[in-house]
Amino acid sequence: MEHLTTLPLSALPQVRVLGRHADRQPQTLFWTGSGIELQFTGSELWVEWNAGYDIMEPWVSVELDGAWVARFAVNPGRSRSCIFRGMAPGRPKHVRILKDAQAMYDDPAHFLQIEGLAFAEGEFLPLDPPRHRIEFVGDSITSGEGAIGTQGEQDWTGVLFSARNNYARLTADALGAEYRVVSQSGWGIVAGFDNDPRHALPAYYTRVCGVARGDQNRQRGAQEPYDFAAWQPDAVVIHLGTNDDHAFANPPWVDPVTGQASQLHSLPDGTFDPKDAARVEQGVRDFLALVRRHNPQAVLVWCYGMMGCGLLPVIRAGLDRYRQETGDGRVQMLVLPALTPETTGALNHPGLAAHQAAARVLTGCLKTWLEPDSPA
Known part of the structure; x- marks a missing residue:
């Protein structure tokens, strides 16, 4: 092994930090698709990590010059991972590292930090600016749950989450965009799939990573107000509603402290209770x-x-109301291709083929807005 220089990300301005993050070191990777992107001319590169968890370990994917070359769970505590070594010095190598695991509301001990990069002699080069910036807000689909792994796999575990086999990553790459993700499995617009009203993602949207609970995550900046002005997207893709739909068919959630029940109700004929649909x-x-x-x-x-499309009329009604009340003409509803037996992945969720199909439709839609003069 060559003699390595180790520097924190704060000393490497050419390295692009991906995903929502707080302005503090070491850099915490909170959300799905968070990570780093860089170009480096040296022969050897390592990442120095600090990680922890009680329930779900943080998995990451590594790309080298556009190829998916590694995927692994980061060990708890401090560790170092080789990204490459023995490569020709002087030639730029493009590296992107993405966090596959979502932020973990139910695991306050879950965290992943990059404490620094260790490298042999070489230069970090400036990255080309992205053509666009896109934010994705969603649930388990946007977290990439089941996007890797075999059909029929039913263990809810970190190895079955993927940022790379994910319509968000696929869409962003097709448009040359930098992207950020805000997503949480099982969560919805007004309630989670289990009717828990605490699992409504909009309530957490304005914080860096409001779903990351606990004192340690607070100290890492998770609960700070998110600086929207520092990273303005050209598009925001919202992909919520699936879990609210499920909530209508599930029993009430009961607050363990107050005993108060909460539920989106269905009528005896199976239709949505109008009051809850209005919510x-x-x-x-x-x-x-x-x-x-x-x-x-x-x-x-x-x-x-x-x-599923059970809530489509309700979501469309909410979108139409917003558009009518505000006159906002830059809002669109988009129905994505439905999951089929052939495109189902692990955990009865969309597999790679389903994410690819969704990305093709979404990319075409966004192109009409962001690149109206480009060929279809």
């Missing part, structure tokens, strides 16, 4: 207004349909 419609309208307030120039695309 979801209002939730759609209010979340669009919140996203627009913080992203004034972005096109807003609400996606739905990969795992």
Whole structure:
């Protein structure tokens, strides 16, 4: 092994930090798709990690010159991982490292930090600016749950989450975009799949990573207000509603402290209770207004349909109400291709083929907004 120089990311301005993050060191990777991107001319590169968890270990994927070359779980505590070594010095190597694991609301001990990069003699080169910036807000689909692994696999575990086999990554790459993800499995617009009203993602949207609980994550900046002005997206893709749909068919959630029950109700004929459907419609309208307030120039695309379309009329009604009340013409509803037996992955969730199909449709939609003069 050659003599290595070790520097924190704060000393390497050419390295692009991916995903929502707080302005502090060491750099914490909170969300799915968080990570780093860089170009380096040296022969050897290592990442120095600090990680921890009680329930779900943090998995990462490594790309080298566009190829997916490694995937592994980062060990708890401090460790070092080789990204490459023995490569020709002087030639630029493009590296992107993505966190596959989502932020973990139910595991306050879950965290992943990059403490520094260790490298043999070489130069970190400036990256080309991205053509676009896109933010994705969603649930387990956007977290890449089941996007890697075999059909029929039912163990809910970190190895079955993928940032790379993910429509968000595929769409962003097709458009030459830098992207950020805000997503949480099982969560919805006004409630989670289990009717838990605490699992409504819009309530956490304005913080760096509001779903990362506990004092340690607070100290890492998770609960700080997110600096929207520092990273303005050209598009925000919202992909919520699947879990609210499931909640209508599930029993009530009971608050363990107060004993109060909460539920989105279905009527005896199986249709949605109009009062609860109106709650979801209002939730759609209010979340669009919140996203627009913080992203004034972005096109807003609400996606739905990969795992059922039961709430489509309700979501569309909320979107139409928002558009009528505000006059906002840069909002669109987009139905994505439905999951099929052939495109199902692990955990009864979309597999790679389903994510690829969704990305093709979404890429085409965003191109009409972001690149109207480019060929279809």
